[in-house]
Amino acid sequence: MKLRFQATLDIEEYRKRGVMRSDDLVILKNEPADRERIQKELYKIAAKNDMEREAGRDLVKIDVVMDIAYRKRSPEANRLMWMLYTIIAEKLSRENGTRDRITPEELYEQDMADWAPRHEIFCKKDSVQFFKMVLEQEKGHVHSITEKADLCRIEVWQTSSYWNSFQMSEHIDRLLNTLEQMGVIRENNGDLDKIMRDVEEWRTEGGGDDGTGNDQEA
Numbered sequence: 001m002k003l004r005f006q007a008t009l010d011i012e013e014y015r016k017r018g019v020m021r022s023d024d025l026v027i028l029k030n031e032p033a034d035r036e037r038i039q040k041e042l043y044k045i046a047a048k049n050d051m052e053r054e055a056g057r058d059l060v061k062i063d064v065v066m067d068i069a070y071r072k073r074s075p076e077a078n079r080l081m082w083m084l085y086t087i088i089a090e091k092l093s094r095e096n097g098t099r100d101r102i103t104p105e106e107l108y109e110q111d112m113a114d115w116a117p118r119h120e121i122f123c124k125k126d127s128v129q130f131f132k133m134v135l136e137q138e139k140g141h142v143h144s145i146t147e148k149a150d151l152c153r154i155e156v157w158q159t160s161s162y163w164n165s166f167q168m169s170e171h172i173d174r175l176l177n178t179l180e181q182m183g184v185i186r187e188n189n190g191d192l193d194k195i196m197r198d199v200e201e202w203r204t205e206g207g208g209d210d211g212t213g214n215d216q217e218a
Contacts, residue, residue, distance in 0.1 A: 042062075045060050045062060048060055070164035070165050070166045070167075071164060071165045072163075072164055072165070073160065073163045073164060073165055073167070073168035074165065074168075074202075076198075076202055077165065077168045077169075077172065077202065078160070078168075080195065080198055080199055080202060081160065081171065081172060081175065082104060082108075083195050083198075084172065084175040084176070084179065084195065085104035085107050085108055085175065086104045087179065087184060087192055087195070088104075088107055088175065088178055088179060088182070088184075089101075089102045089103055089104045089106075089107055091182055091184055092107075108160075111171075111174075112157060112159045112160070115171065115174070116140075116141075116157040116158055116159045116160075117140075117157075117158040118143075118155060118156070118157055118158075119139065119140065119155075119156040119158065120153060120154070120155060120156075121135065121153075121154040121156060122151055122152070122153055122154070123151070123152055123154065124150060124151060124152070125147065125150055125151070125152055128145060128152040128154065131154060132145070132154065135154065135156050138162075139156055139158065139162060140156040140157050140158035140159060140162045141156065141157045141158075141159045141161075141162075142154055142155070142156055143155045143156065143157045172199065176199070179192070
């Protein structure tokens with residue numbers, strides 16, 4: 001028998017215990033509703049095993065699976081992402097000259113084309129508007145809809161507005177790597193220094209850790 005429940009990494013517990021994160025140390029916090037559900041299931045299993053033991057039969061074995069539920073990306077992470085895009089765009093525009101200015105939105109759109117996870121949904125034609133509405137509310141940006149016979153194929157791009165904190169942290173790392181490759185991080189840049197401090201503060205507060213959780217999107 002398998003039990004599955006969601007949990008988040010408890011960053012506050014890391015701080016209280018003064019420990020460093022490692023692969024073999026994970027402090028999890030699950031929701032009260034999950035704890036109650038798991039407790040009820042365990043009581044049922046314990047009662048069944050009492051009966052199986054009395055009858056001389058094999059006991060029920062439990063396989064517990066914990067899924068980490070990452071938090072949605074924060075407005076602070078979104079702000080940091082756009083500030084990094086602005087610096088990259090300004091650097092590229094200076095190199096290309098004033099006639100070929102590059103905007104942060106153009107860089108973002110290209111990155112989403114390169115990095116946004118893609119999903120396919122198939123539905124009947126008369127349901128396509130319903131699915132489009134639900135998908136854009138919960139899952140991602142509807143990039144295209146193609147029709148064939150009485151079916152529609154919906155291609156969904158999970159752009160940054162739909163990312164969790166882990167996905168956003170990975171993307172900010174990509175932007176920082178881009179700045180490093182461009183040599184911008186080595187420049188005397190007060191704005192970037194401030195952003196780098198903000199990024200470190202954001203990570204320290206758990207916004208960009210590798211186990212947790214009015215947005216702008218181009």
